[in-house]
Amino acid sequence: MCKKILGLVVLIQLCGCSSIKQHNAQLIKPLSIEKIKEDIDFTYTKMQRMHPKLYWYISKKDLDYKFDSLKTTIKKPLTPYELYTQLSPLVAAIKQGHSGLSIPRKQYTKKEIAALNKKGKGPFSQLEMEYLDQKLYIVKNNSLSKNIPEKSEILSINKHKIDSLAAVFEKRFASDGFNKTFKYRKLGKSIGDLYTSEFGLQDSLLLELKSQDSIKWCVVKRLKPDTSNTTKKKTEKQPKTTTVAKKEKKLWGYDSNTKIFSRNLHFLEKDSSIAVLKINRFRYGNYKKCYQYCFDQIQQLKSKTLILDLRDNPGGSLAEIVELYSYLADSSFVFLQKSDITSRFSLYKYGVFSGKKWYQKTLKIISTPFTFGYFWASTHKNANGQYYYNMFQNQYKPKSKAFKGTLYVLVNGGSFSASCLISNELKESKRATIVGNETGGAANGTVAGIMPEIMLPHSKLKMHLGLIACIAAHQTPIDGRGVMPHQVIIPTIEDRYSKKDPEMEWVLKNLKKPN
Structure with a gap:
């Protein structure tokens, strides 16, 4: 019996290795011109059949021209990745942030992953970077290269100029509409991933850095794992997760990937007069119980001001934001207009x-x-x-324990999708003061809801498209832009290094001003 089980395990592992090998071989195998054109036609046909607002930000004439032009430029066979680099800008041209082509990635066997881990932490993983004022900065250096100056701007990576890299990469994904704030946030957080997809895994990086008025070259290498703690016995029992801890994770929505909670509530001032509700994303956990608990606490502690922090919140459940809004609204409300789709089924x-x-x-x-x-x-x-x-077009009433005090909402370019819809409703209903930077998602709506993954027949590239046009009940006069804050606050590199939170500081100072 044991031999049969062992044989089955070995067979599964061999099948897995074979599948990975086939996938990686397919990535580098050039496709014929005919098959490339078929994939291009397939992509546009699916977009026309599935996307309900395909021509919201671009005319049909212009999009037709882009697809026709691409086919005429195909003069030689291309690998799937090469096709991705040319086709992804066309999908991104519709300026719908929930639609796009996924980057085709090499897969690794368990043995290869173990070998990489043994080599140590990659150079990109050791640097925390952020796009500020259209420049890429190192905001935190976790590498052994201690000669990297503070507040360093990265001018080039391995002699590839940042401006040139950004110009190429930002064409391959979309924000909602015409704003750039989402793209800058994504470039800062994902530059390592985008660079690796283009040039492969890097064991070292040659960085050209600018600090004040001087230029400096630095090398960041793989960081070998610390083996000093390997003397710990593997048999040591780990503390069991208590029932209380499990309930906490469920209530606040614990994300096992990021190791952070989706929601967090804390209070400022000795009298708890200011409540801060930070929502990292509208996902995970029992949100109904969580918001009931939060607003019970806010009411019991008699908080006069609520700061809703939606910075870098990529969105999530529409049902959750309607539930949250019902605790913030001061009158009956309709959250969405009729949601367009392409066909009955x-x-x-x-x-x-x-x-x-x-x-x-x-x-x-x-x-x-x-x-x-x-x-x-x-x-x-x-x-x-x-x-x-029909989706959230009914009239809703505020909850009996709805917050009636002063409300501020913090947003930035990383605020996307559902977080933009609720921010827009709070702004346009004059319920809240919005502080921060223009949101990355559009104020007037987004195409999301259900987002299937479609595989192109020959290249096996994967495309995701939104199927439901979620149109905000309150419309702003400027279409294709994010939620514009009442008070624009854009953090600087000095803020990051001094660990200041300029958006939060502005709100707290504003509260101290005499009415």
Whole structure:
């Protein structure tokens, strides 16, 4: 019996290694011109059939021209990654942040991953970088290269100029509409990932740095793992997670990947007159119980001011932001307008259980009587022939324990999707003062809801598209831009090094001003 189990384990491992080998071989195998053009046509056809607001920020004429032009420029075979570099800017041209092509990545076996870990921490992982004032800075240096000056601006990486890299990379993904704040936030946080995808894994980086008026070259190498603690016995028992800890994780929404909670509530001042609710993303945990607990606490402690911190919140559940808004609203509200979709059954056909794996197909077949009927009842067509889906268009009432005091909302370029929708509603209803930088997501709405992954037939590139146009109830006159703060605060490199929080500081100073 044991031999059979061992044999099965070995067989599974061999299949896994074979699958990885095939995937990596496919990444570097050039595709014929004919197959490339078929993938380009497939991409545009899917976009036209699935995306309900394809021409929101670009005309059909201009987008047609871009796809036709790309096909005429294909004169030789391309690898999937080479096709990605040319096709991703076209998908990003619709300026919809939830739609795009995923970067095709090399896969690694467990043995290869173990070998990389043994070599040590990669150079990019040792540097915390951020785009500030359209420049890439090192805000924290965790490497052994202690000769890196404080407040260093990175001018080049391995002699690749940052300006040139940014110009190439930022064309391959979109924000919502025409704003740049999301792109700058993403470039700062993801420059290492984007660079590695383009040039491969790096064991060392040659950095050209600018500090004050001087230019300096520094090398950051892999950081070998510290083996000084290996004397710890492997048999040592780890402390068990208590029932209380499990409940805390569920209540506040613990993200096991980032090791942080989705929500956090704390109070300032001795009398707890200022409450700060930080929401990292609208996901994980029991949000209904969490907000009930939060606003119970705020009411019991008689807080007069609430600071809602949505900086770098990428969004998440629409149901959650409607629930939160009902604790902040001062009157009845409608959260969204009618949500456009492309056809009566587009959500069923492309969204629910749209994967190609056997269990996804099985679930789709089993659930068909229920999902088919549900989408039929929930989808309608107006006089112009446009299909729309009923989603949060009802009128909602504020909760009995809704907060009635002074409300501030902190936002920046990393505030996206659902966090923009709730920020916009709070601003346009004149319920809150918005502080920070223009949000990365559009104020007037976004196309998201359900976002299936579509695989291109030949290159196997993966495209994700939003299926539901979530249109804000309150519309701003400037379409294609983020939520504009009442008070614009843009952090500087000095703020980062001195660990200042200029947005929060402005709010606290403003509260101390006489009315």
